[in-house]
Amino acid sequence: MTPTHHDLLIRGGTVIDGTRAPRFDADVAVRDGRISAIGRLGGHGADTVIEAHGRIVAPGFIDSHTHDDQALLSQATLPFKVSQGVTTVVAGNCGISAAPLRPGMELPMPLSLLDSPDEGRFTTFRAYLDALRARPASVNVAAMVGHSTLRAVTMASLDREATPDEIAAMQALVEEAMQAGAIGLSTGTFYPPAVKATTEEIIAVGQPLRARQALYVTHMRDEADRVMEALDETFRIGRELGVPVVVSHHKVQNTQNFGRSQVTLPHIREAMKTQRICLDCYPYTAGSTMIRTDRGMLGGRVLIAASQPHPECAGRDLADIAREWGVEPDEAARRLQPGSAIYFLMDEGDVQRILAFDDTMIGSDGIPVGESPHPRLWGTFPRVLGHYSRDVGLFPLETAVWKMTGLTARNFGLHQRGTLAPGHHADIVVFDAATVRDAATYETPTRPAEGIDAVIVNGAVTWRQGAHTGARNGQVITRTESSR
Numbered sequence: 001m002t003p004t005h006h007d008l009l010i011r012g013g014t015v016i017d018g019t020r021a022p023r024f025d026a027d028v029a030v031r032d033g034r035i036s037a038i039g040r041l042g043g044h045g046a047d048t049v050i051e052a053h054g055r056i057v058a059p060g061f062i063d064s065h066t067h068d069d070q071a072l073l074s075q076a077t078l079p080f081k082v083s084q085g086v087t088t089v090v091a092g093n094c095g096i097s098a099a100p101l102r103p104g105m106e107l108p109m110p111l112s113l114l115d116s117p118d119e120g121r122f123t124t125f126r127a128y129l130d131a132l133r134a135r136p137a138s139v140n141v142a143a144m145v146g147h148s149t150l151r152a153v154t155m156a157s158l159d160r161e162a163t164p165d166e167i168a169a170m171q172a173l174v175e176e177a178m179q180a181g182a183i184g185l186s187t188g189t190f191y192p193p194a195v196k197a198t199t200e201e202i203i204a205v206g207q208p209l210r211a212r213q214a215l216y217v218t219h220m221r222d223e224a225d226r227v228m229e230a231l232d233e234t235f236r237i238g239r240e241l242g243v244p245v246v247v248s249h250h251k252v253q254n255t256q257n258f259g260r261s262q263v264t265l266p267h268i269r270e271a272m273k274t275q276r277i278c279l280d281c282y283p284y285t286a287g288s289t290m291i292r293t294d295r296g297m298l299g300g301r302v303l304i305a306a307s308q309p310h311p312e313c314a315g316r317d318l319a320d321i322a323r324e325w326g327v328e329p330d331e332a333a334r335r336l337q338p339g340s341a342i343y344f345l346m347d348e349g350d351v352q353r354i355l356a357f358d359d360t361m362i363g364s365d366g367i368p369v370g371e372s373p374h375p376r377l378w379g380t381f382p383r384v385l386g387h388y389s390r391d392v393g394l395f396p397l398e399t400a401v402w403k404m405t406g407l408t409a410r411n412f413g414l415h416q417r418g419t420l421a422p423g424h425h426a427d428i429v430v431f432d433a434a435t436v437r438d439a440a441t442y443e444t445p446t447r448p449a450e451g452i453d454a455v456i457v458n459g460a461v462t463w464r465q466g467a468h469t470g471a472r473n474g475q476v477i478t479r480t481e482s483s484r
Ligand SMILES: [Zn+2]
Pocket: 093, 094, 188, 219, 248, 249
């Protein structure tokens, strides 16, 4: 018999359970960090009651694509995530992870962008996960090991293919990460530290994924003119390793490629007939990454997010800075390095088509660095719920929630998360479907979203009425646990 006294009772709300099933009215109860009951719980009591009349009660959102590896330790309350309703982040994307590293080693861009040496360097993946367990963040984390990080820690120079010895060393480090609980391996062959890595190198380094069905996740070599070749390379790696692949932040960029999602998405759909593939996407037409000087990246508006030599330039347009300095934009970009910038290189039609694709998960790709980040860091999830689902009508709210909960948990193997059911971990968000909206813009990028009433992480109320409660109840979700 279900006990009638709970730790927490969310009363009178409308449940969207994360499976894409139609919403239904129910109370949701929590005990010992788990959902203890869902239904009409009229006679039940609880230590804490949240009144949710007129509100949606949904699984806490899972951010499928983050760079929060160090922020989980250095900014452990993660207000930019919790304020959106996010309760779990997938870290270690785009080939970049916080471990394994050597103390004092020099890191190349973009690895250095996400580093915070003050938190200490982790020489093993296990040490990193142990640090997260010892000092929990406000959200759960499932972490991947990054191929560029492995290259940096293994190879004396990164501007070449790895030797057989270096490949063996990287493979051993992937094995260590898998044993510690990493859920997959990510690559970022778009970025200088891994540009020279061959397909064969990645397949060899990724061998430890095979036995565990761990994921291969990639920021592909090319998301512009050669996007089809990049997709085929990704599919091949997945096939040869026999593991599921995730195409990170799928996009087709630069004007001449606008509309090409009409080709990439059917191509992905076709490949899905014979292998497991999914993708993630952020709901904006601008991307954000390290400051680049190549012409392909400088074809549209460029907004500087952070610059180490010129912090005063954060939030300004590259074109204005270049004019002021009397130099060409590529020279201005060179002087602003290292740093990060926002690039307006995508077409709204492509963004909507990719978001609406059935197997697309929502991932912020937020970069938690500097005072002028891309607004996706603070706005991704409410933007999909409010702007794209409610206002644009791109898909029903049930589908929007599924793309940020149940679908993501299934793809990443996050056991008993992402859907609301008795016995599942009590990761829950309460929001107002009528008012939820992103308030972060390119001009005011760190403004918290509106309409998120309450966020509960493993049973702990972590966000309530516009404020962080200070709770840090996040757990480390490991591959071993997730595959159970
Ligand atoms: Zn990326």
